[in-house]
Amino acid sequence: xxxxxxxxxxxxxxxxxxxxxxEIYTKWLNDFNTxxxxxxxxxxxTIEAEKDWYExxxxxxxxxxxxxxxxxxxxxxxxxxxxxxxxxxxxxxLGIFIGDDEARNKGYGTEVIKLLLDFGFNYLNLHSIxxxxxxxxxxxxxxxxxxxxxxxxxxxxxxxxxxKYYDIITMDILKKEFKEEVIKNKNL
Numbered sequence: 630x631x632x633x634x635x636x637x638x639x640x641x642x643x644x645x646x647x648x649x650x651x652e653i654y655t656k657w658l659n660d661f662n663t664x665x666x667x668x669x670x671x672x673x674x675t676i677e678a679e680k681d682w683y684e685x686x687x688x689x690x691x692x693x694x695x696x697x698x699x700x701x702x703x704x705x706x707x708x709x710x711x712x713x714x715x716x717x718x719x720x721x722x723l724g725i726f727i728g729d730d731e732a733r734n735k736g737y738g739t740e741v742i743k744l745l746l747d748f749g750f751n752y753l754n755l756h757s758i759x760x761x762x763x764x765x766x767x768x769x770x771x772x773x774x775x776x777x778x779x780x781x782x783x784x785x786x787x788x789x790x791x792x793k794y795y796d797i798i799t800m801d802i803l804k805k806e807f808k809e810e811v812i813k814n815k816n817l
Contacts, residue, residue, distance in 0.1 A: 632698050632705075636748055637814040638740045643695035643709065648683055650696060650705055655679045657707075657728030666766050667726045670790055692721070693748070697741055699732065706732035709741050711749050711758065719756035721749060738769070742776035743811040750804045751812075757803050763788055764796035777802045 632644035657663045658674035686694050692712035699706050707727040714721045725741055727733050749755045760778065762769050778800040786794035 632696065632703060634814060635695065636744045636812050638700075638744050638811060639813070640700055640735075641706070641737050641740055641744075642698050642700055643741070643744055644698050646683060646687065646694055646696045646708070647705075648680075648687075651676060651679045651683055653705060654708065654728070657726070660728070662730060663726055663728050665790060666763065666769065667724075668761075668763065668788060693753070695745075697725075697727065697737065699737070704729070704732075706737060707741075709745060711745055711753065711755075714753065714755070719754060721753070721755050721758050723749070723758050723760045734768070738772040739775045740811070742772060742778075743809055746776060746802065746807050747810060747812045750807055751810070755804065757801055759799060759801040762798050762800065763790075764798050770798070770800075773800050777807050 632647060634642045635645060636643040655674050655676050658669060658679070661670055664670040664672070691714045692710055694708070694710040694712070696705055697707040697709055698704065706729040707725065709723070709725040711721045711723055723742070723745055725738060727738055746758060749758050760773060762773065764783070779802065780798055781801050782799040784797045787797045788795045
C-alpha cells in the first residue's frame with residue numbers, strides 16, 4: 630500500500646486513507662473486538678458500503694479522515710478523524726479506532742489523539758474538540774485523558790450492547806488546554 634505522511638509523530642504517522650485498504654477496514658468493522666468499542670456492533674459492513682463511505686468521505690470538506698500507519702513498518706493499524714466541523718463555533722468531533730489487534734496497548738492511540746489535537750487547534754483553528762466514548766471502555770478513556778480531554782457529560786444507558794445498556798460519556802478539550810506541539814514534520 631502507498632501512504633503519504635501528512636501528520637508525522639514518533640511511532641506513527643497519519644495518511645489520507647487509501648482505497649486499496651477498503652477490505653481491511655471491512656474486516657475490522659465486522660470484528661466485535663473493534664466494533665464493541667466504537668458503537669458499531671449492530672451494523673454489518675460490506676465491501677460495497679465501505680467503498681461508498683470512502684468515496685463520500687475522501688471528498689468531504691468539513692473534516693479530515695486519516696489512516697493510522699505504524700512508522701517502522703508502514704503498516705495500516707487503524708483510522709481516525711476530525712469530523713463535523715462547525716466553522717462558526719469552531720468546534721468538531723474526534724473519532725479513532727485501532728483495528729489491528731497487535732497494535733493495541735502500545736501508546737499509538739495517545740499519539741494519534743495528540744497529533745489530531747495539534748492539527749485541529751493549530752491548522753484548522755478549532756476552539757473545542759469533543760468525542761463520545763462508552764463508559765465501559767476504560768482503555769480509551771485513559772487514552773483521552775492523557776491527551777487532555779475531560780468528561781463534560783454523560784448520557785445514561787444510551788448504548789445497548791449484548792443485552793445490556795451502557796452510559797455514553799462526552800469528553801472535550803479547549804484549545805487553551807492543549808499546549809503541546811507533536812507534529813514532527815511542521816515547517817513553521
